[in-house]
Amino acid sequence: MAAPKPEPRRALTMRSLGALIPAVARPAFRRHPAALAQVMTDWAEIVGPDLARCTVPRRLSAGVLTLGCAGPVAMELQHLAPELIARVNRSCGHGTVRSLKLVQDLVAGAAPPPRPAPRDPPPPVPIPDMEDGPLKDALAALGARIRERAGRR
Numbered sequence: 342m343a344a345p346k347p348e349p350r351r352a353l354t355m356r357s358l359g360a361l362i363p364a365v366a367r368p369a370f371r372r373h374p375a376a377l378a379q380v381m382t383d384w385a386e387i388v389g390p391d392l393a394r395c396t397v398p399r400r401l402s403a404g405v406l407t408l409g410c411a412g413p414v415a416m417e418l419q420h421l422a423p424e425l426i427a428r429v430n431r432s433c434g435h436g437t438v439r440s441l442k443l444v445q446d447l448v449a450g451a452a453p454p455p456r457p458a459p460r461d462p463p464p465p466v467p468i469p470d471m472e473d474g475p476l477k478d479a480l481a482a483l484g485a486r487i488r489e490r491a492g493r494r
Contacts, residue, residue, distance in 0.1 A: 376433045377401040387432050388425060392418075397446060404439035409446025418443055463489045 380401065385393035395414045400407040406429065410418060418425070422441050429438045466484030471477045 376437045379433050380406070380429060383432060387428050392421075392425075399444065399446070401438070404436070405442050406438045406440075407442045407444060409444055412445055415443045415445070 377398065377400070380387065380398045384396075384398055388396065392414075395411050396418065397409040398406060399409045406426075408418065418441065425441065426438050430436065462482065463485040465478070465481035466488060468477055468481055468484075471480070
């Protein structure tokens with residue numbers, strides 16, 4: 342009969358959570374730097390509400406901050422680049438951003454689509470053979486919408 346395999350030795354010492362965090366967080370921060378998260382959350386305070394409406398920070402890699410912007414805004418951002426870099430570095434720490442890369446982004450400057458004007462409901466279809474109640478009201482309204490849609494075709 343073979344001898345049972347010994348169980349692997351386990352470290353029965355207590356370790357603080359703070360000692361484990363760097364090993365767990367390091368891969369995540371390599372993909373998405375913490376400075377980018379701060380820039381994205383504080384973007385309106387960093388650049389102001391006017392520029393925040395038409396620009397979106399997309400990526401921060403090797404000191405290059407990629408900004409999505411609507412076409413005409415790119416020219417203005419080129420002139421404001423030194424000031425924007427200084428503002429971001431003041432907020433996130435010296436040397437975080439060395440240059441800007443501008444990419445055209447249709448979402449950055451797009452206004453939300455206008456809501457359609459509310460329409461009056463069409464007159465309900467009469468249903469004389471049915472007793473009054475919520476079912477009759479619902480069917481009458483459904484019939485009115487169907488009649489209205491058929492009239493548009």
